[in-house]
Amino acid sequence: MFKAIIIGCGKIAGYFDSDLDSSVSSHARAYDNVPNIDVVAFIDTDLDKAQKLAKIYNCDSYGNDYISFINKHRPDVVSVCTPDNTHFEIINRMLINKVTPSVIFVEKPICSNSNEFNKIKLLSKRKNVAILINHSRRFNPKYINLKKMIQRNVFGKLIRADVFYYGGWKHNGVHVIDTLLFLFNENLFIRKIYGYMTTQYQNDLTLDVELLFDKNKAKIYLHAFDEKYYQLFDFDFKFEKARLKIENFENRYIFDEKFTNSKMESELIPRRLNLGKKNSSCIQNAINVISRYLKLKKANLIKDYSIDEAKTVMNIIWKGEKYASRFKK
Ligand SMILES: NC(=O)c1ccc[n+]([C@@H]2O[C@H](COP(=O)([O-])OP(=O)(O)OC[C@H]3O[C@@H](n4cnc5c(N)ncnc54)[C@H](O)[C@@H]3O)[C@@H](O)[C@H]2O)c1
Known part of the structure; x- marks a missing residue:
């Protein structure tokens, strides 16, 4: 079983989904639907939000310090679902940490400027961490x-x-x-x-x-x-x-x-x-891609969503x- 951590427990992480239907609009529900990935911890600077989402998904691990949870759980994939201006710092801290996931799945926009982008790109190649960006229509x-x-x-x-x-x-x-x-x-x-x-x-x-x-x-x-x-x-x-x-x-x-x-x-x-x-969920398709990539580790499975593709856009x-x-x- 592969392990996932979700950082940032707001709308796209979990609350875009309603209890009333089975449509999938959030990272948490999409992970919940794939058989080979377990979300092992929910992280948010607001501990109440982390706890609330963890409870919905029957997970007993939540907190506000993602590095210590990454060191403890050694996840295969980390979803970054925090506000735009926090993405760089979070990705950068994860990439300079000793324990790194195989995949970082970050919400758009990946970061704020080209210096940040180049730094992330260099570090991710050096550490062999695949960075996928949720440019959602690519998964539609x-x-x-x-x-x-x-x-x-x-x-x-x-x-x-x-x-x-x-x-x-x-x-x-x-x-x-x-x-x-x-x-x-x-x-x-x-x-x-x-x-x-x-x-x-x-x-x-x-x-x-x-x-x-x-x-x-x-x-x-x-x-x-x-x-x-x-x-x-x-x-x-x-x-x-x-x-x-x-x-x-x-x-x-x-x-x-x-x-x-x-x-x-x-x-x-x-x-x-x-x-x-008709109603195929982009976020579900994205998590399915990640699930397949973790299993097969074939680069061509993720090339359309990669940091290299994002460079032209950014x-x-x-x-x-x-x-x-x-x-x-
Ligand atoms: N791909 C899409 O179509 C799509 C759709 C919606 C949102 N987004 C992106 O998703 C990201 C989150 O958006 P949202 O609407 O879910 O926001 P939100 O405000 O609902 O949730 C963000 C959460 O992150 C937490 N947070 C803030 N800083 C943090 C930090 N440093 N460490 C840990 N947690 C932190 C906040 O407490 C909050 O709970 C944004 O970057 C947004 O652009 C993408």
Whole structure:
């Protein structure tokens, strides 16, 4: 049996799941569902939160000092589910510790700047610790199928995409940039930052950004939306032969195909698009990947989620942050 420790016992660690249904939205429930991994300790600076989650998952070990629990339990995998600005310190302390897990599964964004990133990367290679980042759409079978269809050129060339997002360029924009890179597998450049919105996160504005795919030359527009109204996360991809809207956090997929009408004009017509299984949980798929990796230790099982993949994403995030620094003055 492999052992896991969860650091940070808040929403994504455990409380995104409700008692009322069996859907899986948290690390704790996803680990609970795999037969070969046991969560052996829950850690939080707030001891009550650690104790509460430990109780829900029938675990008698909880605390607030992750290093001592790592030394005691020697876990194979550690989930880092703490706020964004704590990720670097926690990963770094784990990597310089004598006892290290085989896998660190960290919530996005992995860290705050390129110095931190390079340090983590170097140490993780030196200590042979696999760092996986929860860029969740990479674990979504529908996006995996969509990527394959884009690769097979089913929809034709991408002409333009419009994306609505909220809650910070670094905090949530990272999901958008990661998804674009994952789906289209092309270099992406920032052309313009033309607006911004403040957020609840320190030093993290939600930016209006124009980007360009290198080869394809498709323009991508990210539109900031204010969370005070509601959370908005939508992709609208306009391809040569079709349009696909993925609305409201993947709750709605709207697909239209191009056709020529009797006046020989091009229009769009609604069509069915089969992207596969309905309610597959991204976090469950992620923990399944980790479970398989721990068993087989084959690097190709985790390469799509690795720190090497994250580098391109984070470089775009930090470039955007640098360009946007003029807004703070
Ligand atoms: N992948 C996704 O789609 C997704 C979704 C939601 C949240 N997240 C990420 O997950 C992380 C946590 O988000 P959340 O919404 O669960 O936050 P949360 O505030 O609900 O939980 C964070 C917990 O970490 C604890 N904590 C803070 N500092 C700590 C430290 N140094 N050591 C141990 N515990 C500490 C807090 O007490 C709190 O209980 C964030 O980085 C967020 O960006 C990712």
